[in-house]
Amino acid sequence: MLLPEPDQTILCRRDEIISALKRFVPAGAVIDDDTTMAAYDSDGLSAYRNQPLVVVLPETTQQVAAVMKWCLDNDVKIVPRGAGTSLSGGAIPLADGVLLGLGKFNQILDIDFSNRTVTAQPGVTNLGITQAVQDEGFYYAPDPSSQIACSIGGNIAENSGGVHCLKYGLTTNNVLGIEMVTMNGEILRLGGKHLDSGHLDVLGVMTGSEGLLGVVTEVTVRILRKPATQRALLVGFDTVQEGGQAVSDVIAAGIIPAGMEMMDNPAINAAEDFVNAGYPREAAALLIIELDGPEAEVDVLINKVSKIVKTSGASSIRISQSEEERNQFWAGRKSAFPAVGRISPDYLCMDGTIPRKALPEMLTRMSAMSQKFGLRVANVFHAGDGNLHPLILFDANADGELHRAEEFGAEILRTCVKLGGVLTGEHGVGVEKRDLMTEMFTEDDLKQQQRLKCAFDPQHLLNPGKVFPVLHRCAELGRLHVHQGKLPHPDIPRF
Amino acid sequence: MTVWQPKTGEQVTNIVLSALAERRKLSVSGHETKAGLGHPVDAKESLSLTNLSGIVDYQPEELVLVVKAGTPLDEIEKTLSEKNQMLAFEPPHLERFYGTEGTGTIGGLVATNLSGPRRVSAGAARDFLLGFAAVSGRGDVFKSGSRVMKNVTGYDLSKLMCGSFGTLAVMTEITLKVLPCPETSSSLSLLCDTIDSAQLALANAFCSDTEPSGGAISRANEGWQAVIRLEGVDVSVRDRMTKLKSTLQSARTSKVLDKQASEAFWENWRDISMISDDAEQVYRLSVTPSDAPKIASSLLKAYDLELGFDWMGGLIWIGGKGAGLGQKVRQTIKDFNGHATLMRGTEGHRRDVGVFQPQAAPLAALARRIKNAFDPEDILNSGKMGTIGRGA
Numbered sequence: 107m108l109l110p111e112p113d114q115t116i117l118c119r120r121d122e123i124i125s126a127l128k129r130f131v132p133a134g135a136v137i138d139d140d141t142t143m144a145a146y147d148s149d150g151l152s153a154y155r156n157q158p159l160v161v162v163l164p165e166t167t168q169q170v171a172a173v174m175k176w177c178l179d180n181d182v183k184i185v186p187r188g189a190g191t192s193l194s195g196g197a198i199p200l201a202d203g204v205l206l207g208l209g210k211f212n213q214i215l216d217i218d219f220s221n222r223t224v225t226a227q228p229g230v231t232n233l234g235i236t237q238a239v240q241d242e243g244f245y246y247a248p249d250p251s252s253q254i255a256c257s258i259g260g261n262i263a264e265n266s267g268g269v270h271c272l273k274y275g276l277t278t279n280n281v282l283g284i285e286m287v288t289m290n291g292e293i294l295r296l297g298g299k300h301l302d303s304g305h306l307d308v309l310g311v312m313t314g315s316e317g318l319l320g321v322v323t324e325v326t327v328r329i330l331r332k333p334a335t336q337r338a339l340l341v342g343f344d345t346v347q348e349g350g351q352a353v354s355d356v357i358a359a360g361i362i363p364a365g366m367e368m369m370d371n372p373a374i375n376a377a378e379d380f381v382n383a384g385y386p387r388e389a390a391a392l393l394i395i396e397l398d399g400p401e402a403e404v405d406v407l408i409n410k411v412s413k414i415v416k417t418s419g420a421s422s423i424r425i426s427q428s429e430e431e432r433n434q435f436w437a438g439r440k441s442a443f444p445a446v447g448r449i450s451p452d453y454l455c456m457d458g459t460i461p462r463k464a465l466p467e468m469l470t471r472m473s474a475m476s477q478k479f480g481l482r483v484a485n486v487f488h489a490g491d492g493n494l495h496p497l498i499l500f501d502a503n504a505d506g507e508l509h510r511a512e513e514f515g516a517e518i519l520r521t522c523v524k525l526g527g528v529l530t531g532e533h534g535v536g537v538e539k540r541d542l543m544t545e546m547f548t549e550d551d552l553k554q555q556q557r558l559k560c561a562f563d564p565q566h567l568l569n570p571g572k573v574f575p576v577l578h579r580c581a582e583l584g585r586l587h588v589h590q591g592k593l594p595h596p597d598i599p600r601f
Numbered sequence: 602m603t604v605w606q607p608k609t610g611e612q613v614t615n616i617v618l619s620a621l622a623e624r625r626k627l628s629v630s631g632h633e634t635k636a637g638l639g640h641p642v643d644a645k646e647s648l649s650l651t652n653l654s655g656i657v658d659y660q661p662e663e664l665v666l667v668v669k670a671g672t673p674l675d676e677i678e679k680t681l682s683e684k685n686q687m688l689a690f691e692p693p694h695l696e697r698f699y700g701t702e703g704t705g706t707i708g709g710l711v712a713t714n715l716s717g718p719r720r721v722s723a724g725a726a727r728d729f730l731l732g733f734a735a736v737s738g739r740g741d742v743f744k745s746g747s748r749v750m751k752n753v754t755g756y757d758l759s760k761l762m763c764g765s766f767g768t769l770a771v772m773t774e775i776t777l778k779v780l781p782c783p784e785t786s787s788s789l790s791l792l793c794d795t796i797d798s799a800q801l802a803l804a805n806a807f808c809s810d811t812e813p814s815g816g817a818i819s820r821a822n823e824g825w826q827a828v829i830r831l832e833g834v835d836v837s838v839r840d841r842m843t844k845l846k847s848t849l850q851s852a853r854t855s856k857v858l859d860k861q862a863s864e865a866f867w868e869n870w871r872d873i874s875m876i877s878d879d880a881e882q883v884y885r886l887s888v889t890p891s892d893a894p895k896i897a898s899s900l901l902k903a904y905d906l907e908l909g910f911d912w913m914g915g916l917i918w919i920g921g922k923g924a925g926l927g928q929k930v931r932q933t934i935k936d937f938n939g940h941a942t943l944m945r946g947t948e949g950h951r952r953d954v955g956v957f958q959p960q961a962a963p964l965a966a967l968a969r970r971i972k973n974a975f976d977p978e979d980i981l982n983s984g985k986m987g988t989i990g991r992g993a
């Protein structure tokens with residue numbers, strides 16, 4: 107995985123760039139010593155490190171705008187960064203780029219219960235929003251597993267999901283407004299506390315744009331009333347086929363659970379070894395199905411789901427009778443990543459999505475790949491929406507294993523696309539899946555996406571080297587190739 | 602006027618390419634049921650998607666529907682209802698409102714991003730567009746999104762396509778997320794003295810754990826009527842209704858609408874029943890819900906208006922007449938925050954007050970650059986979104 111070659115002229119201008127940046131931000135907000143900068147040299151894709159040219163930590167939107175405008179005028183690249191938890195390398199620094207950290211934007215600005223909104227600065231953590239409103243019985247629905255650390259601004263950049271997005275949607279479905287700064291230093295306000303602003307939905311396309319289109323400096327999200335009751339079923343299956351069938355059967359019965367998670371046998375055992383959640387070790391697949399809402403409704407649905415999964419072939423069913431038991435069901439799933447970390451020196455966490463019905467097929471193919479590459483794999487899925495998280499186990503110190511693990515991961519993602527799915531369900535493309543984009547998109551698809559980029563950042567200065575395998579110059583992308591008179595005259599009904 | 606009626610995506614491409622070669626502008630349309638929405642298009646030729654129709658793939662257990670862009674909305678709704686599923690954003694049927702025939706096409710619906718009462722709980726049309734295939738104003742065939750629920754691969758161009766009024770690209774195929782229909786529904790209707798107290802009742806309902814899926818305020822004989830909808834499993838709806846009544850017991854009088862009455866009310870409300878055919882100008886105001894009473898009072902002071910609220914107060918429908926009404930609406934929205942769309946008006950009104958709320962200059966410039974990125978020669982629905990959507 108290669109980042110663009112650093113521009114030597116920029117590296118030579120480092121001192122000049124540093125002193126220029128110091129004019130725009132308070133003392134101490136420019137970090138240029140190697141030791142302190144080391145904290146920023148990586149993100150959640152920790153196999154890759156790169157030292158930034160310099161780190162800037164602005165405190166106000168105006169400072170962000172001034173820094174960006176100066177960088178545009180001086181042809182200097184910028185990599186925006188929230189909490190640095192990206193699993194796809196979205197915040198990996200560039201040696202010739204300014205790392206723009208939003209960590210000092212850490213205030214909640216407004217809590218409005220009557221309109222059910224929270225307005226926060228982008229550095230506030232995802233969980234911080236819920237914590238600010240939970241005493242009044244509210245919460246912010248998207249719950250990525252990094253929610254304790256990841257920032258809401260980063261959530262906008264990555265369009266983060268989580269366990270509960272099956273019922274409550276991804277970030278994009280829960281954001282009402284943002285303030286953002288474009289590469290030319292303009293401050294834009296999109297949306298607000300109202301819905302559907304009319305005009306082109308710039309807010310919608312900013313969400314999930316991986317820091318390539320603008321820097322978010324304020325966020326307004328919708329909060330929800332906490333459901334009255336939450337209960338879960340823990341269902342074991344002798345075969346993954348039956349488990350996959352159960353997922354389809356529940357949805358086909360018109361039930362949208364709050365969460366529907368699946369683990370395969372290696373993941374079940376790793377989790378069981380780690381937290382003793384009481385999972386059936388012999389099961390080939392385990393489903394956690396959570397239902398939430400008014401008590402009467404949850405009781406009815408628990409019974410319905412219980413009958414459905416029995417018909418689909420469940421070998422064991424437990425239904426949570428208390429909050430304690432429900433949390434115990436989740437304990438294994440929530441600690442699946444560290445649990446796998448215990449049984450292997452390193453692991454790669456993949457993130458493809460497939461149509462739900464392709465789950466069994468995917469698992470069969472994955473076992474074959476595991477054989478082929480000689481690496482173990484443990485699977486946890488957001489099964490309800492077909493989002494896979496295969497964990498490929500490897501040892502970075504063993505010669506060639508990282509490379510083999512990456513090859514394995516790439517083959518999994520290619521298979522996802524072949525089965526009608528996509529490369530990434532919630533982690534983003536970043537640098538990790540950048541070179542696989544052509545598996546899913548044609549050249550014209552990618553060029554159209556890059557033309558959109560050109561509308562925001564024609565010099566490709568904002569987070570370059572991420573998402574797109576090939577960077578086309580905007581002038582080249584804008585050129586029209588029209589062959590006048592040579593077109594076949596379309597033989598089409600008209601009147 | 603020449604009307605092109607392609608039957609395949611390839612034919613759409615050829616029409617766009619030949620128009621592009623000669624810089625001929627195209628008016629992109631479906632059944633033209635919503636032609637009254639948006640600015641008049643500057644084009645002598647029309648590209649009609651009506652023959653590009655039909656369901657490509659429907660997988661109820663995957664909650665996914667793939668259709669050609671010209672598929673009629675009623676055909677889609679009929680197909681879904683056979684499997685007890687629906688378009689959860691509750692698309693309005695605007696044939697009465699616009700005096701046109703038929704429910705229109707799915708392409709037209711997505712292009713206008715219109716959503717009904719359930720918008721407030723389920724999301725908008727834009728939240729259900731999983732992916733699409735289209736031909737850009739450059740004549741390039743491209744796609745974005747997918748057929749799966751969870752996808753963050755590349756820019757989410759679906760969001761841009763929703764509400765772009767056909768100014769960026771001609772959609773040929775559309776993939777939507779669908780949801781199961783609720784088992785039953787019931788609504789609570791409360792008589793309130795003022796708009797403020799009605800809005801407060803809605804806010805309290807939505808802040809409670811009764812999970813409302815609709816909140817409207819309509820004019821009543823003596824005061825204002827707040828209506829709150831509950832949907833879901835039968836036992837749950839009954840349970841929540843009891844809770845809702847006790848939460849809102851301070852209202853003057855209340856009445857429960859059973860499934861049939863509730864469905865009838867919301868279907869009418871969805872189709873803008875609060876506005877009569879006589880209203881010469883109709884505006885749709887998307888605002889912060891708690892601002893709604895102030896905004897409405899300010900407008901009612903100056904004009905005699907037909908008026909109704911949806912989306913917990915966050916959507917105000919206004920019908921009326923008068924030379925200065927448009928400017929008054931624009932100024933009021935500017936003073937608060939939000940967006941006013943002129944939904945019905947003569948060409949003169951649409952020209953004078955604009956169809957959309959004016960944008961800040963940097964945002965309008967960005968919108969022009971985005972248009973330029975898809976349709977640099979401005980051949981698709983030129984002028985439909987006013988100067989803001991026009992290529993630079």
